[in-house]
Amino acid sequence: MRRLSSLPALLLVATAVTVAGPSGTAQAYSDPASYRSLEENAHPDWMAAVRGDASLADLSVPGTHDTLAVYGGGPTETQERHERGDGRGGGSLAYQLRAGIRAIDIRVRMVADERGEAGFAIHHGAVYQHANFDDVLRELRTFLREHPGETVLLHMHAECAGGITGCEDADPCPECGTDHNHRRRQIFDAYVDANRELFWQPSVTGAADVPTLDEVRGKVVLVNWSGPHGGNYTDYGLAQLNYADWPDEWGPQKNCYVQNSYQVGGISHIDDKWEKVHAQLDRTNQAADCRDPGRPNGDKLYVNWTSGASVWAYPYTVAGGTPTATGVNGFLHQCLTGRNGRCDTPSVKRTGVLMMDFPGHGLVDEIVRRNPVSGSTG
Template identity: 30%
Template structure:
């Protein structure tokens, strides 16, 4: 790793209140900022080949212990280095408020996109992958979910999006949003981006009755990703819950430190590629940093 990259990945210590560890963070502000980490990677790399930190239910900051999955605002998630978002708009009276289950998250799809565009204007070397999935029950709509998504994308500006059936190179994606589409187009128009899950390899065992079993699956898929096809997208969810045994937070406290230990002890011997996208609840900033550093391993 050269001195420029090392400087990029330096630690910025900030004053915060709440619990903050290298792997788990329940505070408002991350302890490390990685604003432009993609700028140090070459343009010709396929996005699918990168190691990318992501957040599960990115906007789930409200609703109590069963609903809350993050404590950082979207801006602070970007600042920490997160580049994959998991966005869940509900279709409600032709609008798109963000929900987690029954819990309204005090924002809208329009606001999420505006904040993402603001970030990309300030950091044009970066790109943002955005899984978009319809959440909860539709209510009193006069048009399809696709049409409502299309209206918001049009309001934001098509120039901020790449509509492609697969992930492009990093150079092609800089300064853009790539929607991973988990809803039907119903023949009403072109897809917004690669279909989710489509041809991706995804591990998302979110119903968890034993954290040891969950970790075994996470570790298995991280190993699969590192030995897989560089042109295929691998996404590993470290998140999960159980109505009685685990909240998103309590499971993150158990799984996130294991992911960090895995990153700190893995070797590059025999690896064909990076570990792909790693999606987390309440990630610690050092955990995110180690995922980013995997691009130079």
């Protein structure tokens, strides 16, 4: 598919109480290893060393929230920008994968290409991220061919909820006579049909059980596919995560396996966001299943979003902190490394899937080292 056009970026820019600089210069005020310091090729094959009989639920997986949100400035950007030399999209994804990221969050807008055919452009709100879903699939295919011992967990989200800071879908087939939810699914299914070898098929053809790593090496696993207001398309993804809707990013936690409380009302609320991340880590490592306390917890996959923002605290501030406030990434790194009594570190035997803004190399290192390597007993 050729480069897709986007609507002009209409973004409400409110006065933000932040102290970090603009794109590319924002600094961390907590441990630099926790923030905006991914290292290329640091962990290109870490899953190859993990026991193949381990369930994905056993794993500790570093991931990124709004994986390709690298354009638009402070209110919009959530990750380090790494562009391809040939001008094609997806360079930041390729860099993240080589650095050890194995869970990605792709936000799509329904559009038409120059031929009038339907496709997905990558957006964060109204801002087009200079990439399309074809770019995402190309980078995933290239990486997994070069590193067949790995897998990538994919969260798909329909980004266009409208509103002054949002985007509107541009359905190239209004005469199809169906709603946007159905059209999104049709378009996604067409991508899957054209790339069947890339996807672990149970995750894209029906609600799947959580697989073992050996079942999905070299494949993309669709974890969840959600609509613009947080509701799940429940015939996709992993059934265990679809028992209730994933939380609306600005709403309550409806699904105990998923923490995605996104609103951080200001710098003074960063601590509150960390406590939600901390509580989900505790949930991940408790003995009892959070949904059914009469059942064991070890076979359940947990997803924990460390990201947060508002017009009073942009993503880089929430992640990296200020001179007077530790960022969520700093809190998390302290927890995983046993510093400042931030958490009961020995109890964090697995992190589940951590979806982060601007992760640092130290966070990726600490998450990866918690995995059950070949030859270990648990």
